[in-house]
Amino acid sequence: METRLSPEFAGTPEGQQAEAILRACVHCGFCTATCPTYQLLGDELDGPRGRIYLIKQVLEGAEPTRKTQQHLDRCLTCRNCETTCPSGVAYGQLIDIGRRVVDAKVPRPAGQRAARWALMEGLTSPLFGPALKLGQALKPLVPKALKDKVPHARPSGAWPTREHARKVLMLAGCVQPAMAPNINAATARVLDAIGVQALTAPDAGCCGAIRQHLSDHDGALADMRRNIDAWWPLVQRDAVEAIVVNASGCGVQVKDYGRELGADPAYAEKAARIAALARDPVEFLADQAEALAAKLRAKPAENLAWHPPCSLQHGQRLGGRVEDLLRKLGFSVSLPAESHLCCGSAGTYSVLQADLSKQLRERKLKHLAHLAPQRILSANIGCIQHLQSGTTMPVQHWLEFLDEAMRDR
CATH class of the missing domain: 3.40.50.1860 (Rossmann fold)
Known part of the structure; x- marks a missing residue:
């Protein structure tokens, strides 16, 4: 796709990255056929190709509007289009850039700003767990719009106590320990059964995905650096053989730390090593079937x-x-x-x-x-x-x- 960036973006790291992605697109439209929002809405601008055009126009100098913002907001970032794309367009990276650029130019209504702030700060806060417990206790009083986001309380069961020579780090996550604590405990028990000890770093938290997809790139990078700092003492001395991430959405993010922090001289090398160690559980267990x-x-x-x-x-x-x-x-x-x-x-x-x-x-x-x-x-x-x-x-x-x-x- 021929692209001519405006002076505002030409030569900037973000602009160069977006331009390379845009140039890979050949307008074929294969992505449209597998886009969930296009299938629901039937609007070209609610499919990947249309959103790519919108982002291209803004990067070339067109003024975005609330409609531009809404079409980008409706993207799930499911990346089905990437699986379909014959040209290897890195759409997930492009939509993140596009959202940040548009959000910087188009002020959101106060209600949207408040909701997005509450999600970024609330879901990643240590207070999320106590707040969820309160919501579970008072579920009949929870607003209807949020009621189905409050799961029934579920016990986690025992965390294994045996020590093993083989060790892995495990990302506990931000919402998962409160919403479904048994997932982490069950993962640790499965690993324990095959002689692998799961460790967690108390100072690690949100992987950064929540802020990343809500256009708070600086906040996402801060989350990534915090996790790297929490994991680094064990990683540096080769005390763990992998970082197991049992929430696949978090796994995508952690595996991308190297690219996201590649320009940070203090963290680039560490981030690349963390990303290389990240494993979905199925990758770690694939050869353990017997x-x-x-x-x-x-x-x-x-x-x-x-x-x-x-x-x-x-x-x-x-x-x-x-x-x-x-x-x-x-x-x-x-x-x-x-x-x-x-x-x-x-x-x-x-x-x-x-x-x-x-x-x-x-x-x-x-x-x-x-x-x-x-x-x-x-x-x-x-x-x-x-x-x-x-x-x-x-x-x-x-x-x-x-x-x-x-x-x-």
Whole structure:
């Protein structure tokens, strides 16, 4: 795509990055066919190609409007378009740049600014856990718009206490320890069963994705640096063999630390090493099928439905890996129709774009219901909570399911 950046952006690192991405696009439109929002709305500007044009126009000097902002806001950042694109356009990076540029030029209404600030500061705060517990206790009084974001309290079970020579770091995350504490504990127990000790760094927190996708790039970089500082003492002395990130949305972000901090002389080398160590659990466990199988105590005769998060299949390009591992372990796993499409969660999207999010959730649940499963498995806390709020069918992390199968019931 021919591009002529305006003097405001020409020669800047952000402008150069965007220009290289724009030039890779050949206008083919393959991305439109797999874009969830285009399928719902039928508007070219609510598909990747249209949003690319909007971003290009702004970078070339056109003045963005509230409509420009709305079309970019409606993007889920699911990156399905990247999987479809034959030219390798890094759309996820481009939409982040486009949103930051447009948000700097188009002031948001006060209500939107307040909601976005509350999400960035509230979800990543140490006070999120106590606030969630209060919401669970007073759920009948929670506003209707937020009620399905408050899950039922779930116990985490015991964290393993055995020490092993093999050790990994594990990102606890920001919302996951409060919303679904059993995911981290179950991950630690599965690792413990095969002789791997999971460690957490108390000072680590949000991976940076929440602020990144709400156009607070400086805040996201600060989150990344804080995590690197928290992990570095163990990484520097080679005390861990990997950083296991069991929320696939966070995994995408941590694997991108090297690129995001590549121009920071104090953190570039550290960030690259952290990114190289980051692993989704399925990557770490892929060659452990025999060891895992030996630990299974129960193989439930259930029909399992697998919902692959966009961050796993499009962001990390690990589609097919979890269901393959579960099948090797003897479980029956099926994928629904349109398994490549987003469920509508997409981090804070389900709050900020609630109508579109719910439409995508109902579409996803309809396809999942056709499989008549006893439970739905996934790999990202956002997807799990979003789907669970729309169905009575159990929805859980695949490592929670595997942990159950390894323990006496």
